[in-house]
Amino acid sequence: MKLQHNLGGLEGLDPINTEVKVFVEPWEKRIFGIHTAMMALSNHLDEAIPDYQIDQVPTTFKSFWSWGHLRMGAEGMHPFEYFRLRYYEKWLGGISGFFVEEGYITQEELDTRTAEFLADSAKAAAPLPIGGDTAIDTQVDKYLREGDSPLRPYPNPPKFKVGDQVRVKNVSPADHSRLPGNLRGRVAKVVLVYEGAFTYFFPTADGLGTPMPVYSLAFKPEDLWHESLIDPKSVYYNDIFEVYLEAA
Incomplete structure (x- = not known):
């Protein structure tokens, strides 16, 4: 991006x-x-x-x-x-x-x-x-x-479950992406697997387009920002499409 x-x-x-x-x-x-x-x-x-x-x-x-x-x-x-x-x-x-x-x-x-x-x-x-x-x-x-609605039926189970440690893939920036740049390569914990699968409006060069699971991930703020900018007791959450994730 x-x-x-x-x-x-x-x-x-x-x-x-x-x-x-x-x-x-x-x-x-x-x-x-x-x-x-x-x-x-x-x-x-x-x-x-x-x-x-x-x-x-x-x-x-x-x-x-x-x-x-x-x-x-x-x-x-x-x-x-x-x-x-x-x-x-x-x-x-x-x-x-x-x-x-x-x-x-x-x-x-x-x-x-x-x-x-x-x-x-x-x-x-x-x-x-x-x-x-x-x-x-x-x-x-x-x-x-x-x-x-982007919600669609999905015949296969999600790759990850609540509690899994996942890493956000370091995919190359495309013409259009739904992956925040500062999360690439970061490790997070799955805290919610949304029911069903979600499509995107049109295919993107980095993998979106077909219906897939979406996960709510919890990141440690210190992994994303300088310690002077964060509250040590805080947690950062982001919803990410499955195509952007791999097992940590």
């Missing part, structure tokens, strides 16, 4: 953003809504749990979009840009780039519209049009209420 997603144990990252508002600017609500609608209309929902009849929804959005795609877009940014931009600016950049890549809009059209909004702040703050297809509204509402 790039630097911005491998910060465990690093010092001197001030200033820390202590913003407590969920949405600071009105447009941030819009980009959150766009992302939510994209997930609710994603073409992979025909195989999702619960069942969605996505092929019967009259949407022109025909692509695969999930939280994983949003995260992958952020991980693909230049680290300097990542730290410079606000939270929802990263979302805006990732979603805009996705629409260009998928052919919904050209880069020239995006640049032109961006320049128009920057030149006229009133246009940027204009209310969205009211209306639309009720079938699309119903699908988005259903998705908001029921979601898209």
Whole structure:
């Protein structure tokens, strides 16, 4: 993973953003809504749990979009840009780039519209049009209420059990990963084996994609951070996919 997603144990990252508002600017609500609608209309929902009849929804959005795609877009940014931009600016950049890549809009059209909004702040703050297809509204509402479960049946027993000592594999960083960089090579104790197996949104170069067990692991903080930064009585927990683990 790039630097911005491998910060465990690093010092001197001030200033820390202590913003407590969920949405600071009105447009941030819009980009959150766009992302939510994209997930609710994603073409992979025909195989999702619960069942969605996505092929019967009259949407022109025909692509695969999930939280994983949003995260992958952020991980693909230049680290300097990542730290410079606000939270929802990263979302805006990732979603805009996705629409260009998928052919919904050209880069020239995006640049032109961006320049128009920057030149006229009133246009940027204009209310969205009211209306639309009720079938699309119903699908988005259903998705908001029921979601898209990663839980899947798993025919084989988990490799590890509660009490086992496991080591986090030192896998090479990929374009997208769910393994925190500071845990690679560290030993931990299995404290919980989650029931069932969990899939991921799409295959990753480091092994995710097919359903697999997930474990809650307990790490000793002194194995992860300098002693001056920890409480000696504390324990650090992290949930890890099985593909990232091996017997210690």
